Amino acid sequence: xxxxxxxxxLFARLKDIVGTGELSREASSDATAGTVWRTLxxxxxxxxxxxxxxxxxxxxxxxxxxxxxxxxxxxxxxPPVSGG
Amino acid sequence: xxxxxxxxxLFARLKDIVGTGELSREASSDATAGTVWRTLxxxxxxxxxxxxxxxxxxxxxxxxxxxxxxxxxxxxxxPPVSGG
Amino acid sequence: MSDNRATxxxxxYAITTDPLNLDALITAVTSGSPDATIGPGGITSFxxxxxxxxxxxxxxxxxxxxxxPLALRAFERIGAETADRWDVRIALHHRLGTxxxxxxxxxxxxxSPHRADxxxxxxxxxxxxxxxxxxxxxxxxxxxDVWIEGATADPEDxxxxxxxxxxxxxx
Amino acid sequence: MSDNRATxxxxxYAITTDPLNLDALITAVTSGSPDATIGPGGITSFxxxxxxxxxxxxxxxxxxxxxxPLALRAFERIGAETADRWDVRIALHHRLGTxxxxxxxxxxxxxSPHRADxxxxxxxxxxxxxxxxxxxxxxxxxxxDVWIEGATADPEDxxxxxxxxxxxxxx
Numbered sequence: 001x002x003x004x005x006x007x008x009x010l011f012a013r014l015k016d017i018v019g020t021g022e023l024s025r026e027a028s029s030d031a032t033a034g035t036v037w038r039t040l041x042x043x044x045x046x047x048x049x050x051x052x053x054x055x056x057x058x059x060x061x062x063x064x065x066x067x068x069x070x071x072x073x074x075x076x077x078x079p080p081v082s083g084g
Numbered sequence: 085x086x087x088x089x090x091x092x093x094l095f096a097r098l099k100d101i102v103g104t105g106e107l108s109r110e111a112s113s114d115a116t117a118g119t120v121w122r123t124l125x126x127x128x129x130x131x132x133x134x135x136x137x138x139x140x141x142x143x144x145x146x147x148x149x150x151x152x153x154x155x156x157x158x159x160x161x162x163p164p165v166s167g168g
Numbered sequence: 169m170s171d172n173r174a175t176x177x178x179x180x181y182a183i184t185t186d187p188l189n190l191d192a193l194i195t196a197v198t199s200g201s202p203d204a205t206i207g208p209g210g211i212t213s214f215x216x217x218x219x220x221x222x223x224x225x226x227x228x229x230x231x232x233x234x235x236x237p238l239a240l241r242a243f244e245r246i247g248a249e250t251a252d253r254w255d256v257r258i259a260l261h262h263r264l265g266t267x268x269x270x271x272x273x274x275x276x277x278x279x280s281p282h283r284a285d286x287x288x289x290x291x292x293x294x295x296x297x298x299x300x301x302x303x304x305x306x307x308x309x310x311x312x313d314v315w316i317e318g319a320t321a322d323p324e325d326x327x328x329x330x331x332x333x334x335x336x337x338x339x
Numbered sequence: 340m341s342d343n344r345a346t347x348x349x350x351x352y353a354i355t356t357d358p359l360n361l362d363a364l365i366t367a368v369t370s371g372s373p374d375a376t377i378g379p380g381g382i383t384s385f386x387x388x389x390x391x392x393x394x395x396x397x398x399x400x401x402x403x404x405x406x407x408p409l410a411l412r413a414f415e416r417i418g419a420e421t422a423d424r425w426d427v428r429i430a431l432h433h434r435l436g437t438x439x440x441x442x443x444x445x446x447x448x449x450x451s452p453h454r455a456d457x458x459x460x461x462x463x464x465x466x467x468x469x470x471x472x473x474x475x476x477x478x479x480x481x482x483x484d485v486w487i488e489g490a491t492a493d494p495e496d497x498x499x500x501x502x503x504x505x506x507x508x509x510x
Contacts, residue, residue, distance in 0.1 A: 009406065011404060011473065011475060012404060012486045012488070015404075053488075053491050055473075055491060055492040055493055057406070057409050060408040060409050060412070061409075061412070062409070062492075062493075062495075076409070078406065078409075078473050079475065079486070079488055080488040080490055080491050080492065081469070081470070081473055081474060081475060081488075081490055081491075081492040082469070082474070082475050082476045082487035082488055082489040082490075083405070083433060083444075083469060083472045083473075083474030084387050084444065084445050084468045084469040084472075084474075093235065095233060095235055095304060096233060096304035096306070096315045096317070097315040097317070100315070137317075139321040141235070141238050141302075144237045144241070145238075145241070146238070146321075146322075146323055146324075160235055160238070160302075162238075162321050163304065164317040164318050164319055164320050164321065165298070165299075165300065165301060165302055165304060165317075165319055165320075166298070166303070166304050166305045166315075166316035166317055166318040166319075167232070167234070167262060167273075167274070167298060167301045167304070167305070168216050168273065168274050168294060168297045168303075190361065190362070190384075191362070194361070194386070198388070198441070206390065206391065206392045207390050207391045207392070207440065208388055208390065209390040210385060210386065210387055210388070210465075211385070211386040212383065212384065212386075212461070213361075213384045213386075214381060214454065214458075215382040215383075215384075216381055216454070217378075217379055217381070219377065219379070219380040219452060220377065220378045221377045221378070221452075269378065270369070270378065281390060283385065283387070283465060284506075286385075287385075287458065287462050290383070291458050294381075294454060337508045
């Protein structure tokens with residue numbers, strides 16, 4: 001099969017941990033935002049700090065971790081915010 | 085005796101009632117702010133509307149109605165305020 | 169608000185017939201103070217503008233009159249009350265004379281390391297201005313005119329002061 | 340605050356690397372709306388500035404990063420929440436990039452016929468910005484740097500929203 005590919009966006013300390021703010025990964029056809037996140041945590045152990053605090057957006061909309069992701073989607077992982 | 089004279093300052097509707105914002109009146113040697121006010125009420129009956137709501141300042145400081153007034157003092161009568 | 173004649177009076181307290189300028193107040197509460205170990209983190213402001221409606225009347229303009237020297241002392245008193253309670257620097261400017269709809273009659277700014285203090289102080293100040301500052305508005309509306317009379321101007325009235333503290337709330 | 344390069348973006352919501360301009364926000368909440376039967380009587384504003392101290396650290400500068408499209412949607416969400424509760428027009432601008440001590444990172448303005456609404460809305464908005472907008476500050480202090488992490492960015496978290504309503508208080 002041709003694997004689906006998703007674009008992953010990372011911010012703040014997540015970006016420092018992974019070394020880039022944007023990367024591309026394959027995702028299975030039944031992948032969810034959570035699947036993508038767990039794959040990334042396996043690759044970058046320091047991300048485990050965010051296991052309970054991470055938020056996710058799919059295609060620039062807030063989403064839940066069980067939201068499905070499709071080929072070409074942008075999946076953004078957001079650490080706790082500190083604007084203002 | 086040479087009567088003491090005080091300068092009376094009036095504001096807002098008090099000024100309209102009396103027809104001027106500043107006038108001069110004689111005051112007895114034992115006069116208080118209250119004496120001056122009652123003299124004025126006798127002269128301008130409409131001022132009685134303010135009998136319970138009037139505030140007074142002597143020489144640009146808030147004062148009580150029983151504050152003594154001396155020759156040359158400025159006695160200001162202040163209706164309820166509405167700044168802001 | 170964007171009147172080109174706006175003055176730049178950066179005094180903390182001012183009473184003027186000139187148009188008010190919010191930048192001047194913000195400068196007043198943020199500039200200088202090199203000895204401050206913790207600088208401001210939040211600045212709140214309040215601008216009171218002449219509204220086109222009051223008590224069902226269509227307002228045309230307001231004419232503000234004040235007893236200037238006593239009003240400035242009332243400003244200083246409000247400033248002292250505020251400093252007793254919150255960690256803020258404040259500025260308070262009031263305009264007198266004829267004001268058209270939408271023009272600013274009063275401006276307040278409060279700067280603090282803590283935003284809660286800045287909000288509470290700003291709210292407290294406008295309540296106190298309306299309670300104790302000897303300034304009066306003469307309202308010209310469609311069909312007539314009236315002197316507006318609000319609060320009895322007794323700065324020692326602790327009930328009024330406690331009410332302002334309550335409205336400032338939260339702290 | 341008096342940066343000459345200040346832009347004049349009178350949009351209600353903005354995210355920009357340019358210096359912010361409070362006059363632009365005040366214009367945004369007061370201009371136009373000829374159909375308003377009751378114009379504004381009070382305008383509140385909040386300006387957040389980079390403080391020289393945080394948690395005992397001497398701060399040198401902040402670098403703000405944001406997820407712009409989602410942050411703008413969060414602004415719109417906050418605007419809708421505010422309009423549901425108070426009779427206000429609001430503006431909300433946030434700056435990104437490198438900010439020096441004393442520079443403004445966020446500005447909020449709220450105009451209402453009633454000052455209580457303007458104060459409550461302004462306070463609510465800054466609380467919500469800190470709760471749900473995907474913007475992060477990278478703090479550079481004497482001796483190191485750290486990403487500041489505050490609230491989990493869940494706009495559906497009703498506990499957080501109720502907390503902001505409580506802090507806005509008074510209503």
